[in-house]
Amino acid sequence: MRRVFGSVRSRAALGATAVVAVALVAAGLAVLLVLRTNLIDQADLQAEVAAREVAGQLATGVAYGRLDLPEDPVQVVGDRGRVLAVSEDLEAVRGTRSRDVSPEDEPPADPDDDEDDVPASGEVSSDDARLGTGTATVDGETRDYRFARVEATTPTGETVTVYAGSPLDTQQQAVGEVRTAMAVGLPLLLVVVAGVTWLVTRRALRPVEGIRGEMAAITASADLSRRVPEPDTHDEIARLARTTNETLAALEASVERQRRFVADASHELRSPIASLRTQLEVAASHPGLLDVGGAVQDTVRLQQLAADLLLLARLDAGERPREGSRVELAALVREELSQRANDRVPVRAEVREQCEVAGSRGQLARVLGNLLDNAQRHAAAEVWVTLRAEGGWAVLEVADDGAGVPEAERERIFERFVRLDDARSRDDGGAGLGLAIARDVAERHGGTLTVGESPAEGALFTLRLPPA
Structure with missing residues (x-):
C-alpha cells in the first residue's frame, strides 16, 4: 500500500x-x-x-x-x-x-x-x-x-x-x-x-x-559509455535526460582520466623504483659497485613524483586556498629566484610594481618553480620573469628563448603526463606533471595560465591572478 x-x-x-x-x-x-x-x-x-x-x-x-x-x-x-x-x-x-x-x-x-x-x-x-x-x-x-x-x-x-x-x-x-x-x-x-x-x-x-x-x-x-534515452519532446523530462547524459559523459571522462592517471603514475613510478632496486641489489652483492649518486638521484626523483601526485590528488578533491591568506608576488619572485643561483640558464627578473593576491604561498611558489623548471629545460640562453599589474589583475610572465610551443600543442601541454619531448630521457624531461599542476593551482586561485610566443620566439607562460 x-x-x-x-x-x-x-x-x-x-x-x-x-x-x-x-x-x-x-x-x-x-x-x-x-x-x-x-x-x-x-x-x-x-x-x-x-x-x-x-x-x-x-x-x-x-x-x-x-x-x-x-x-x-x-x-x-x-x-x-x-x-x-x-x-x-x-x-x-x-x-x-x-x-x-x-x-x-x-x-x-x-x-x-x-x-x-x-x-x-x-x-x-x-x-x-x-x-x-x-x-x-x-x-x-x-x-x-x-x-x-x-x-x-x-x-x-x-x-x-x-x-x-x-x-x-x-x-x-x-x-x-x-x-x-x-x-x-x-x-x-x-x-x-x-x-x-x-x-x-x-x-x-x-x-x-x-x-x-x-x-x-x-x-x-x-x-559509463551507455546513455539514457532522450525523448523527442522539449519539456522538463527531455532536459532531465540531456542533463543526465551530460553528467554521465563528464563522469565517464573523469573516470577515464583517473584511470589514465593511475596507469601513467604507475608507469612513471616504476622506472625510478626499478632503478633504485637494481642499484640496491647490486650493492648488496658487490658493495663497491654502489652508485650512491644515482641512488640519491632516483630517490629524489621518486620523492618529487610522489609529492606531485599528492598535490594533484588534493587539487582533484577540491582543495582551495585558505580564506584570508595573502601573498606578495614581488617578494615571492625574489625569494624563488634567490634559491636558483645554480640554474643552467641565467634568469632576468623585471618586477615593475607590488602585486598582492589571495592564496597559498606554497602553491603559488610551486607554480613559479614549475614554470622556471620548464623554461630552464627549453631555453637556449636566457629566461625572463616579469611581474606587473594589468587591468586590475596581477600578471606574472615567464618567457624563454627556446624552440617554443607549437600552436596546436598549446593546450595539450597542460594535460597530465604529457611531454612534447618524449624522445628525450625522463631524467631531462620530467614526468609531465609540472604544467598540469601549475594550471590547476591557477584555477583554484581564480586565475588562468596560458602559453603563447615570447618576443624571442620561445615560450611565454602568462599567469593571471585576481588581486587580494
Whole structure:
C-alpha cells in the first residue's frame, strides 16, 4: 500500500482528485444556495401578490364572507387577533399571527353610524410585505409555505392584516433533485478524473521510468559509455535526460582520466623504483659497485613524483586556498629566484610594481618553480620573469628563448603526463606533471595560465591572478 501511494503517479492522481472534489463541492453548494434563494424569492413574490390582491378586495369594501380567496392558504386577522376570513379547506396554520382557522361572524353595521362619515373605500399599505416561513394544512395535507403579511384598511376604517401563503414544494423538490444528482454524479466524476489523471501521468512519466531503468543498468554494469534515452519532446523530462547524459559523459571522462592517471603514475613510478632496486641489489652483492649518486638521484626523483601526485590528488578533491591568506608576488619572485643561483640558464627578473593576491604561498611558489623548471629545460640562453599589474589583475610572465610551443600543442601541454619531448630521457624531461599542476593551482586561485610566443620566439607562460 505504501509503495502504491508513494509513487508520483498515485500522488498526482490523488492530488488532482482532491482538488477537483473540493472545487465541485464548493460549486455544488453555491449552485444549491443560488437555486434555493431564487426559488424562495419566487415564492415570496407569489405570496405577496396574493396578499395584496386580497387586501385590495378588502380596501374596496368587499365583505369578509364574499372575498375571492386563492386555493393557497389565506388568513385575514383583525384587531386583537380576531380571525375574520380564511381560505377554503384551511384546517391548520403556523407562522401567522393567529392559529385560529375559524372566522368569526362579520359584525353587524351600527344603525347610529352616519353613512356620510363612512369613506367610499379603504387603502392597502404601501410598505413592503413582511415575509416568513410557516406550515399549513389544507384538505388534510400539511406543507411548508412562505407567508406574506400585508395590512389593509377597510372602508369602515378597520385595519386588518392579510396573510397569504405560497407553497415551497417546488423549491424543495428542485433542491432535492439537484442534491441527488450531485450525490450520484460527483463520485462518478471523481472516478473519471482520477482515472484520466492516472493514465495521463503514467504516459508523461514513462520516459522517466526509461531513464531510471537505464541508470539502474548502468549502475549494475558499471558501463559509463551507455546513455539514457532522450525523448523527442522539449519539456522538463527531455532536459532531465540531456542533463543526465551530460553528467554521465563528464563522469565517464573523469573516470577515464583517473584511470589514465593511475596507469601513467604507475608507469612513471616504476622506472625510478626499478632503478633504485637494481642499484640496491647490486650493492648488496658487490658493495663497491654502489652508485650512491644515482641512488640519491632516483630517490629524489621518486620523492618529487610522489609529492606531485599528492598535490594533484588534493587539487582533484577540491582543495582551495585558505580564506584570508595573502601573498606578495614581488617578494615571492625574489625569494624563488634567490634559491636558483645554480640554474643552467641565467634568469632576468623585471618586477615593475607590488602585486598582492589571495592564496597559498606554497602553491603559488610551486607554480613559479614549475614554470622556471620548464623554461630552464627549453631555453637556449636566457629566461625572463616579469611581474606587473594589468587591468586590475596581477600578471606574472615567464618567457624563454627556446624552440617554443607549437600552436596546436598549446593546450595539450597542460594535460597530465604529457611531454612534447618524449624522445628525450625522463631524467631531462620530467614526468609531465609540472604544467598540469601549475594550471590547476591557477584555477583554484581564480586565475588562468596560458602559453603563447615570447618576443624571442620561445615560450611565454602568462599567469593571471585576481588581486587580494
